[in-house]
Amino acid sequence: MRRVFPFTLLAASLPVFCQTPDWSKVNPEAMRHFQALVQIDSTDPPGNETHVAEYVKKVLEAEGFQATLAAKDPARANLIVRLKGNGSKKPLLIMGHSDTVRVDPSKWTFPPFSATRQGGYVYGRGTLDDKSDLLAATMTMLLLKRSKIPLDRDVIFVSEVGEEAATAPGIEYLVNERWNDIQAEICLAEAGGVRRSNGQAQYAMVETTEKQPKGARLIAKGPSGHGSRPLRSNAVVHLARAVEKIAAWDPPMRFNDTTRYYFEKLATLSTPEDAARYKGLFDPQKAPAIREYLAEHDPIAYSMLHTSVSPNIIQGGFQVNVIPSEAEATLDIRALPDENISAFYDMMRKVINDPAVELVPDTRNQRPGAAPSPIDSDAYRAVESAYKKIYGVSTLPLMQTGATDMAFLRAKGVHCYGVGAMTDLEDGPKGFGPHSDQERILEEALYKHVQFFWEAVRSIAASKN
Ligand SMILES: [Zn+2]
Numbered sequence: 471m472r473r474v475f476p477f478t479l480l481a482a483s484l485p486v487f488c489q490t491p492d493w494s495k496v497n498p499e500a501m502r503h504f505q506a507l508v509q510i511d512s513t514d515p516p517g518n519e520t521h522v523a524e525y526v527k528k529v530l531e532a533e534g535f536q537a538t539l540a541a542k543d544p545a546r547a548n549l550i551v552r553l554k555g556n557g558s559k560k561p562l563l564i565m566g567h568s569d570t571v572r573v574d575p576s577k578w579t580f581p582p583f584s585a586t587r588q589g590g591y592v593y594g595r596g597t598l599d600d601k602s603d604l605l606a607a608t609m610t611m612l613l614l615k616r617s618k619i620p621l622d623r624d625v626i627f628v629s630e631v632g633e634e635a636a637t638a639p640g641i642e643y644l645v646n647e648r649w650n651d652i653q654a655e656i657c658l659a660e661a662g663g664v665r666r667s668n669g670q671a672q673y674a675m676v677e678t679t680e681k682q683p684k685g686a687r688l689i690a691k692g693p694s695g696h697g698s699r700p701l702r703s704n705a706v707v708h709l710a711r712a713v714e715k716i717a718a719w720d721p722p723m724r725f726n727d728t729t730r731y732y733f734e735k736l737a738t739l740s741t742p743e744d745a746a747r748y749k750g751l752f753d754p755q756k757a758p759a760i761r762e763y764l765a766e767h768d769p770i771a772y773s774m775l776h777t778s779v780s781p782n783i784i785q786g787g788f789q790v791n792v793i794p795s796e797a798e799a800t801l802d803i804r805a806l807p808d809e810n811i812s813a814f815y816d817m818m819r820k821v822i823n824d825p826a827v828e829l830v831p832d833t834r835n836q837r838p839g840a841a842p843s844p845i846d847s848d849a850y851r852a853v854e855s856a857y858k859k860i861y862g863v864s865t866l867p868l869m870q871t872g873a874t875d876m877a878f879l880r881a882k883g884v885h886c887y888g889v890g891a892m893t894d895l896e897d898g899p900k901g902f903g904p905h906s907d908q909e910r911i912l913e914e915a916l917y918k919h920v921q922f923f924w925e926a927v928r929s930i931a932a933s934k935n
Contacts, residue, residue: 491613491616491617491924493917493921496609496613496920497917497920499609500605500609500916500917500920501587501592501913501916501917503529503605503608503609504585504592504601504602504605504916505585505587505592506525506585507522507525507526507596507601507604507605508583508585508592508594508595508596508597508601509583509584509585509594510522510525510583511583512568512569512570512596513569513570513571513572513573513595514569514570514571514572514631514632514633514634514635515572515635515636516545517545517546517569517631517632517635517639518545518546519545519546519547519548519568519569519629519631519632520539520541520544520545520546520547522568522604522629523539523547523548523549523568523629523631524539524547526549526568526604526608526629527539527549529608529612530551530608530611530612530627533611533612533615533616534615535551535553535611535615536551536552537549537550537551538550538551538651540643540644540648540651541639542638542639542643542647543639546631546632546639546640547631548568548628548629548630548631548639548640548643548644548648549568549627549628549629550626550627550628550648550651550652551611551626551627551628552624552625552626552627552651553611553614553615553621553624553625553626553627554621554624555620555621555622555623555624555625555931555933556620556621556622556933557623557624558622558623559622559623559655559931560623560653560654560655560656561623561624561625561626561653561654561655561656562623562624562625562626562654562655562656562657562658562849562927562930562931563626563628563652563654563656563657563658563879563884564607564610564611564625564626564627564628564657564658564659564923564927565603565607565627565628565629565630565657565658565659565660565875566600566601566602566603566604566605566606566607566608566628566629566630566659566660567600567603567604567629567630567631567632567633567634567640567660567875568601568604568629568630568631569631569632569633569634569635569640570595570596570599570600570601570634571595571599571634571905573595573907574907577907577908578593578907578908579593579908580593580594582594582595582909583595585597587913590912590913590914591910591911591912591913592910592911592913592916593908593909593910594909594910595909596909597909597910597911598890598891598893598903598904598909598910598911599660599904599905599909600633600660602890602891602911602915602916602919603659603660603889603890603891603919603923604629605916605919605920606891606919606920606922606923606924607627607658607923608627608629609920609923609924610625610920610923610924610927611625611627613924614924614927614928614931619928619932619933620932620933621931621932621933622931622932622933622934623655623930623931625927625931626651626652626654628644628652630644630875633660633874633875637875637878640875641875641878641879642878645878645879645882649882653882654879654884655884655885656849656884656885656886656887656930657876657879657884657885657886657887658853658886658887658888658889658923658926658927659874659875659876659879659886659887659888659889660874660888660889660890661677661680661868661870661872661874661876661888661889661890662674662675662676662677662868662887662888662889662890663675663889663890663891663892663893664857664861664863664890664891664892664893664915664918665892665893665895666892666893666894666895667894667895667896668896671861671862671863671892672739672863672895673736673739673863673864673865673866674854674857674861674863674864674865674866675865675866675867675868675890676850676853676854676857676865676866676867676868676887676888676889677867677868677869677870677874677876677886677887677888677889678728678842678843678844678845678850678867678868678869678886678887678888679726679728679807679840679841679842679843679869679870679880680807680869680870680871680872680873680874680876680877681773681777681778681804681805681806681807681869681870681871681872681873682804682805682806682807682809682837682839682873682877683802683803683804683805683836683837683873684803684804684805684811684831684832684836685800685801685802685803685831685832686801686803686815686818686829686830686831686832687798687799687800687801687829687830687832688709688712688713688716688781688798688799688801688822688827688828688829688830689796689797689798689827689828689830690705690706690708690709690712690786690796690797690798690824690826690827690828691705691795691796691826691828692704692705692708692793692795692796692826693793693795694792694793694794694795695792695793696791696792696793697789697790697791697792697793698791700793701793703826704793704794705786705793705794705795705796705797705826706786706787706793706794706797708797708824708826708827709784709786709797709798709799709827711824712799712822712824712827713781713784713799715821715822715823716779716781716801716818716821716822717779717780717781719779719818719821720758720761720762720765720776721776721777721778721779721814721817722776722817723751723757723761723775723776724775724776724806725775726806726807726808726842726869727842727844727845727867728842728845728867728868728869729774729775729869731845731866731867732774732866732867732868732869733748733749733751733752733771734748734749734752735864735866736748736866737749738864739864739866747760747763747764751775761775770871773804773871774869774871776806777803777804777805777806777809777814778803778804778871779801779802779803779818780801780802780803781799781800781801782800782801782802783799783800784797784798784799784800785797785798785799786798800832804871804872807839807840807841807842807869808839808841811831812831815829815831837873837877837878838877838878838880838881839877839881840877840880840881841880842869842880843880843885843886843887844885845867847885848930849885849887849930850867850887852926852929852930853865853887853889853926853930855925855929856922856923856925856926856929857922859925860918860921860922860925861892861918861922868888870888874888876888889922889923889926890919891911891912891915891916891918891919892912892914892915892918892919893911893912893915894912897910
């Protein structure tokens with residue numbers, strides 16, 4: 471039971487450190503550091519993220535922090551900084567990745583590492599993915615230190631390398647060789663965010679789980695022969711048929727806590743037509759037709775309903791007058807977190823139903839599977855209230871169809887929540903999204919993201935009594 475104090479007494483006893491930062495002073499400081507971070511070229515490969523780590527190290531050390539470079543490869547240093555709490559709760563990890571995907575500079579209106587401010591936006595590689603999170607986490611450390619807020623748990627900051635290409639010097643190194651330095655109960659990292667449409671924030675999304683990248687190859691074999699004498703047994707024909715069957719297949723639908731809640735809540739925020747569709751997914755009579763609609767019109771929602779298969783590479787034959795004896799297709803499979811993948815491969819074999827086509831599981835690029843982070847935890851609720859406070863919107867838990875480094879942390883039992891800045895729904899198709907040739911962030915979104923991050927971290931880590 472919580473004791474109730476008369477309001478006046480409570481107000482009078484509020485210590486100075488509970489006061490909100492002066493955002494009019496924090497914003498220009500945040501923008502300065504953000505532009506500096508974007509101006510450091512850390513495209514991966516090769517990464518060279520040490521330049522980013524050194525910048526952040528300098529900023530944090532100037533404030534009295536002790537910051538440690540943690541590197542498997544000296545050119546690719548992670549940065550670890552810890553702000554001590556009283557230890558009554560286990561640490562909170564806040565993380566942003568310091569690398570970005572590469573650029574084709576000829577496609578950019580503003581040079582990709584200029585961090586040009588124009589029309590209320592900042593343009594540059596990494597403005598959304600992921601230097602905005604890196605900046606928000608950095609600023610939160612500064613603000614925590616300045617405010618002297620007593621903490622129930624340590625807050626650990628990590629600037630992480632290698633998220634976009636090879637995970638070996640980044641999350642794998644941190645989890646396998648620096649675990650004592652980063653071990654935490656809760657983690658905030660990338661992959662969520664606030665969706666704005668027509669200039670209005672609509673809802674926030676928090677990534678609580680993600681699909682697991684898997685793969686397979688289909689190998690069709692048949693007798694080779696002279697191209698002038700077609701064969702029914704042609705490997706290319708068998709492969710094409712198998713690919714067609716797999717692509718047209720609607721794999722079994724299954725919800726988990728995150729996706730069930732996502733579609734239920736999305737229905738309450740949608741137009742009547744969309745709402746009926748999302749609700750209909752729970753009705754076995756209506757669901758097949760709705761899945762077909764989503765497959766056509768909303769591939770993200772459709773992919774969230776089941777383990778998905780996409781044929782992305784196809785190879786076969788070498789000369790026009792030769793019937794080849796072999797043809798091969800490479801499939802990108804994104805499995806639900808709890809999928810029994812060998813049973814799924816067996817289902818695919820039944821769908822293909824052709825002894826001339828062999829399915830070979832691909833074991834490369836494996837990420838650990840893990841249970842979704844809970845959506846009934848204090849940390850989730852803290853993130854939800856921070857989004858409500860800063861943007862006035864509801865939060866949906868999200869199962870990311872892609873993959874992030876949080877998979878490695880969730881596999882170690884950390885409850886990870888993927889957050890992010892506000893973006894315009896209309897921006898992606900126009901080519902301004904993450905990884906695009908004109909990546910950009912709203913200045914307002916950057917400021918709000920810092921405020922959101924501060925609110926969420928304070929609420930998760932600050933002493934409650
Ligand atoms: Zn990213």
